Amino acid sequence: xxxxxxxxxxxxxxxxxxxxxxxxxxxxxxxxxxxxxxxxxxxxxxxxxxxxxxxxxxxxxxxxxxxxxxxxxxxxxxxxxxxxxxxxxxxxxxxxxxxxxxxxxxxxxxxxxxxxxxxxxxxxxxxxxxxxxxxxxxxxxxxxxxxxxxxxxxxxxxxxxxxxxxxxxxxxxxxxxxxxxxxxxxxxxxxxxxxxxxxxxxxxxxxxxxxxxxxxxxxxxxxxxxxxxxxxxxxxxxxxxxxxxxxxxxxxxxxxxxxxxxxxxxxxxxxxxxxxxxxxxxxxxxxxxxxxxx
Amino acid sequence: xxxxxxxxxxxxxxxxxxxxxxxxxxxxxxxxxxxxxxxxxxxxxxxxxxxxxxxxxxxxxxxxxxxxxxxxxxxxxxxxxxxxxxxxxxxxxxxxxxxxxxxxxxxxxxxxxxxxxxxxxxxxxxxxxxxxxxxxxxxxxxxxxxxxxxxxxxxxxxxxxx
Numbered sequence: 001x002x003x004x005x006x007x008x009x010x011x012x013x014x015x016x017x018x019x020x021x022x023x024x025x026x027x028x029x030x031x032x033x034x035x036x037x038x039x040x041x042x043x044x045x046x047x048x049x050x051x052x053x054x055x056x057x058x059x060x061x062x063x064x065x066x067x068x069x070x071x072x073x074x075x076x077x078x079x080x081x082x083x084x085x086x087x088x089x090x091x092x093x094x095x096x097x098x099x100x101x102x103x104x105x106x107x108x109x110x111x112x113x114x115x116x117x118x119x120x121x122x123x124x125x126x127x128x129x130x131x132x133x134x135x136x137x138x139x140x141x142x143x144x145x146x147x148x149x150x151x152x153x154x155x156x157x158x159x160x161x162x163x164x165x166x167x168x169x170x171x172x173x174x175x176x177x178x179x180x181x182x183x184x185x186x187x188x189x190x191x192x193x194x195x196x197x198x199x200x201x202x203x204x205x206x207x208x209x210x211x212x213x214x215x216x217x218x219x220x221x222x223x224x225x226x227x228x229x230x231x232x233x234x235x236x237x238x239x240x241x242x243x244x245x246x247x248x249x250x251x252x253x254x255x256x257x258x259x260x261x262x263x264x265x266x267x268x269x270x271x272x273x274x275x276x277x278x279x280x281x282x283x284x285x286x287x288x289x290x291x292x293x294x
Numbered sequence: 295x296x297x298x299x300x301x302x303x304x305x306x307x308x309x310x311x312x313x314x315x316x317x318x319x320x321x322x323x324x325x326x327x328x329x330x331x332x333x334x335x336x337x338x339x340x341x342x343x344x345x346x347x348x349x350x351x352x353x354x355x356x357x358x359x360x361x362x363x364x365x366x367x368x369x370x371x372x373x374x375x376x377x378x379x380x381x382x383x384x385x386x387x388x389x390x391x392x393x394x395x396x397x398x399x400x401x402x403x404x405x406x407x408x409x410x411x412x413x414x415x416x417x418x419x420x421x422x423x424x425x426x427x428x429x430x431x432x433x434x435x436x437x438x439x440x441x442x443x444x445x446x447x448x449x450x451x452x453x454x455x456x
Contacts, residue, residue, distance in 0.1 A: 006314070009359065009362075040339065081351075106427075107345055194340060
């Protein structure tokens with residue numbers, strides 16, 4: 001009746017128990033959060049864990065907190081649908097809430113977690129680009145304690161990240177958005193629902209007090225490299241300047257020059273290069289306009 | 295393969311079923327409990343035919359381990375009609391009235407996704423209905439009649455008719 005290989009299932013009652021189990025079983029175990037990637041990978045025999053540790057119902061690993069001036073914390077097992085609908089996140093980090101709303105289908109968003117989306121470490125994942133653009137850090141927990149690092153250091157490549165044996169992703173820390181700043185997210189796929197992005201991007205722009213001169217830019221591209229790709233050329237081009245039509249054009253070319261896409265079933269490398277330029281032009285303009293109003 | 299007895303609350307009835315860790319909820323609902331209204335389509339979380347409500351939210355039973363569902367409240371398509379009279383839920387009736395059902399394979403998932411939406415948001419816009427139903431694929435009617443059925447149910451609710 002079923003197509004999954006045999007494994008032993010654990011449902012720890014709290015975070016400590018979960019950490020003890022991941023330490024005990026190491027790389028023979030997989031952590032189940034939402035299951036929307038893990039169960040499919042098990043069905044397709046891409047992975048065959050001996051143990052599955054289900055952390056999806058642990059309240060210690062769920063929830064969103066926001067404190068004015070200090071920023072937000074999003075716990076790893078928070079459902080993507082809750083990120084999509086969080087009033088605090090929509091108000092302070094709209095790029096992240098919007099990216100969450102574009103992930104999978106409604107059913108997938110109800111089941112999937114942001115921790116899972118990042119730990120799966122797909123280059124086409126929706127949330128890592130806005131998280132990175134927003135300066136998010138991940139907090140990783142083990143029985144020995146906690147450590148934290150920027151999300152872009154955590155994700156190391158296609159389905160590779162810095163989680164070591166005995167560790168689980170605990171939470172995300174989002175700094176308070178800088179004064180006069182705005183972040184925007186966009187994506188391109190083959191259709192408007194249920195698609196896996198062929199390219200996505202988040203652009204975060206901070207303006208000087210004159211609200212015209214660009215102080216700082218962070219532009220992060222997804223699905224065009226093995227991990228979220230942080231542009232070096234776009235900040236070099238834009239920082240210290242006021243945005244003009246000419247600079248917008250050059251921004252597209254700069255991002256295009258840095259993208260290292262592959263051709264696959266979803267898009268050719270050439271197409272991805274084209275749309276990354278279009279995304280960069282659109283998002284930089286949108287973020288700039290929004291930062292003026294911030 | 296080690297099995298254990300779990301209690302699953304499905305449509306307000308607690309079933310004791312013998313499952314292994316690897317049994318998927320969709321299979322247990324269909325083959326062990328015998329509620330075949332829940333359909334098994336792609337098995338990949340793409341088509342939405344296996345949608346059930348778990349604690350009131352539309353979720354994919356083809357990606358859920360049955361053993362993980364102990365303590366949760368599951369509703370299948372069989373659970374939303376009036377259990378005593380057999381009268382269809384007004385949303386099911388709206389699907390019939392608008393011809394939003396053809397082969398019927400996607401219908402349980404469509405109805406349950408729509409129900410979860412309207413239960414949480416009784417006045418959804420057209421865009422919100424489309425967003426909520428984007429994970430339910432239909433290859434017979436297309437989506438216009440389905441959208442009309444949901445909109446008509448929303449209208450009836452607003453007018454206090456249902």
